[in-house]
Amino acid sequence: MALEIVACVFKVSTKIYATVDEVQANKKRCLRLSERIRCLIAPLEELVKQTEGGGAVYKEALIDLVRTLEEARQFLKTFIKGKSVLRRVQDVCYAKRVKEKFEFLNDRLNSLVPALTFGLQVESRRCVQQTFSAEVRMTEDTKDESNDMKDIQHMLNSLGMPSFQYIRSFELRERKLLKESLLYNFYTAQYRLAPVVLKKPRFEITAVRREHFFIDAKNMLQFNSENVVRVFGVCVDSSQSYMIVTELMSRGSLRQVLESKVYISDELRLRMCLESARGLYFVHCCEVLHRNLTSHKYLVNEEFHVKISGFEFSSTESFGQLNTEVKQSCCQPPELNEGGKYTERSDIYSYGLILCEILSNANKSKNNGTQENALDCNEQRHLPENLNGPEPVMQLARDMLNKDQDLRPTMEETVRLLTSSH
Numbered sequence: 001m002a003l004e005i006v007a008c009v010f011k012v013s014t015k016i017y018a019t020v021d022e023v024q025a026n027k028k029r030c031l032r033l034s035e036r037i038r039c040l041i042a043p044l045e046e047l048v049k050q051t052e053g054g055g056a057v058y059k060e061a062l063i064d065l066v067r068t069l070e071e072a073r074q075f076l077k078t079f080i081k082g083k084s085v086l087r088r089v090q091d092v093c094y095a096k097r098v099k100e101k102f103e104f105l106n107d108r109l110n111s112l113v114p115a116l117t118f119g120l121q122v123e124s125r126r127c128v129q130q131t132f133s134a135e136v137r138m139t140e141d142t143k144d145e146s147n148d149m150k151d152i153q154h155m156l157n158s159l160g161m162p163s164f165q166y167i168r169s170f171e172l173r174e175r176k177l178l179k180e181s182l183l184y185n186f187y188t189a190q191y192r193l194a195p196v197v198l199k200k201p202r203f204e205i206t207a208v209r210r211e212h213f214f215i216d217a218k219n220m221l222q223f224n225s226e227n228v229v230r231v232f233g234v235c236v237d238s239s240q241s242y243m244i245v246t247e248l249m250s251r252g253s254l255r256q257v258l259e260s261k262v263y264i265s266d267e268l269r270l271r272m273c274l275e276s277a278r279g280l281y282f283v284h285c286c287e288v289l290h291r292n293l294t295s296h297k298y299l300v301n302e303e304f305h306v307k308i309s310g311f312e313f314s315s316t317e318s319f320g321q322l323n324t325e326v327k328q329s330c331c332q333p334p335e336l337n338e339g340g341k342y343t344e345r346s347d348i349y350s351y352g353l354i355l356c357e358i359l360s361n362a363n364k365s366k367n368n369g370t371q372e373n374a375l376d377c378n379e380q381r382h383l384p385e386n387l388n389g390p391e392p393v394m395q396l397a398r399d400m401l402n403k404d405q406d407l408r409p410t411m412e413e414t415v416r417l418l419t420s421s422h
Contacts, residue, residue, distance in 0.1 A: 006044050012069040013037055027153055028144035029102050035167060037069065037108055038114060039131045043124055047420035061115035068108045075101055096224065099145060114202070135419050139412055140295040140296040142225075142278065146285035149224055155191060167191065167245050169237040173197065178380050191232060195248040198235070199389045204244055213242055223286060227279035229299055229309040249307065255267065257300045258357055270304050272358050274391065274418040279308030280351055281411035284344055291342060293350035295357050334403050345405035352400025352408070359397060390421050 020027075020034045047058075074291040103262060110132045117125040171191055178197065180188040203212065213234075230247040237243070254276070258264075264272075276298050283290060290308070292295070295325050297310035327366065331351035336342060387394045396417055402408050411415075 002059050005059065005066060009041055009044060009062060009069065012042055012066060012073060016069060016073050019076045019080065023076060024051070025079045025149045025155070026098060026102075027151065028147045029098075029141070030079065031055050032140060032144050033072060033076075033102065033105060036131055037072070039128055040109060040113065041065070043120055043128075044116065048118055058118075061112050064108075065112055065116065066306065068105065068112070071108075072105050076106065089112065096226075096230075099224075099226070102141070102256060106132075135416050138278075138419055139416060142282055142415075143285050145225065145243065146282060167233045167235040167258070169235055170244065172235060172243075174197070182251045187243075190247075191245060195250075196232060197248050198243045198248050199246065200241060200243045223288075225279070225282040226305075227275050227307050228282055229307045246309070247301075249309075250302045251300040251304070253296045254298035254300055254340075254354070255295040255305060255357070258295065258305070258397060268304060269358055270389065270418070271391070272304070273389075274307065274415070275306040275355060275357060276358070277351070277411060277414050277418050279306070280347060282414050283308060283409050284347070288342060288409060289342065290347050290350070293347055293354070295354050298354070333405070336350050337406055340405075343405065344411075345408050348400055348408045348411060348414075349405065351411075351414075352397055353391075353396040355400065356387065359387045359394060390416060393421050 015036055020030045023030045044058075044062075063197065113128060114130050117128050118353060120128070161162045171193075172189040173199065175189045176186045178188050180186070185202055187200065189196050189198055201213075202245065203209075229249060232245040232247070235243045235245055254364055262387075279298070280293070290310075292310060298306050299309050300306055305411070333342075333346040335346060387397065396409065396414060400414075402406050
């Protein structure tokens with residue numbers, strides 16, 4: 001009986017491999033899923049043959065595996081037909097639903113690893129376990145998601161199709177001014193019964209800036225990740241005012257949360273470290289530099305999940321002068337003070353300062369509402385004495401603040417370490 005189920009497993013998996021060859025969207029994640037399936041099922045037939053009772057001990061797990069594979073096959077088929085794929089990728093909720101489904105299928109496969117590797121040789125079992133380890137999966141899935149979103153963006157651009165939602169002004173109800181900054185006014189509103197934030201430029205929108213506004217708004221959609229503030233679309237009202245519509249992060253900035261009287265447990269503090277690192281890692285995977293990273297640029301929702309924001313105009317020359325005053329208020333990486341070039345490692349230095357804030361008692365400090373980092377900018381290479389957390393994480397923060405940028409860890413290395421520490 002078990003051998004018959006194994007035969008069914010291989011039959012469905014063969015169909016999955018053929019389907020992956022035909023998909024038109026999310027190719028990287030489809031391929032990754034098929035590779036994990038191949039790794040999991042490769043030793044099954046021989047293992048069942050060698051087991052007493054014809055592999056009856058594997059029967060229940062094998063049945064679950066067949067169900068999971070068939071569900072995966074039906075899901076992957078949705079990426080084949082051209083017109084239906086194009087309609088889906090234009091939906092602002094598409095990326096989130098796809099991400100959740102891939103995670104669900106990978107989690108289902110992972111849950112079957114203990115049962116299906118029971119009886120394998122130690123080395124073979126370790127190989128499968130390594131493929132499905134949380135660290136490896138998270139790193140691979142983040143890269144694959146980033147590459148898939150870029151491919152979708154290119155596909156839509158090549159067809160001359162809008163890659164983000166144009167939101168009509170009357171759809172944004174109950175507008176209220178939230179706050180004002182040097183460059184923007186922020187409003188809360190309701191969009192399709194969901195709370196959102198409207199980001200409206202205060203500066204004059206020239207023809208050049210208008211063009212870049214829409215280019216950057218489109219580019220922001222490639223950052224569709226659970227650790228990046230979600231963009232719903234763009235609104236142009238009757239007065240030709242331009243607004244970017246994003247999700248509402250009700251607790252404000254990470255800095256505000258750290259400075260508040262809200263109790264933050266050690267476990268939550270480590271989760272904040274991990275989520276903030278994942279956000280920057282995802283942005284770097286999209287080959288974008290933040291350039292203006294502080295704890296004000298991370299936002300926190302009601303459940304204390306942390307998401308990165310504030311990078312949308314970081315690479316646009318027409319907005320460069322507008323950002324100068326903000327950038328000068330932040331603690332700069334040492335290479336910039338010496339006339340060096342801003343690189344990915346410069347972002348990492350800035351993130352190291354944020355990591356120190358989260359790990360320290362920075363939530364008890366008072367900065368009088370300034371944009372300065374909780375660490376004194378004149379002493380930015382000196383860590384505070386009150387860091388609190390696992391030693392590997394504290395050492396990670398120290399390494400990120402190394403004056404030699406080549407010695408700073410990458411964000412991939414950072415996320416791997418924080419994942420293992422969380």
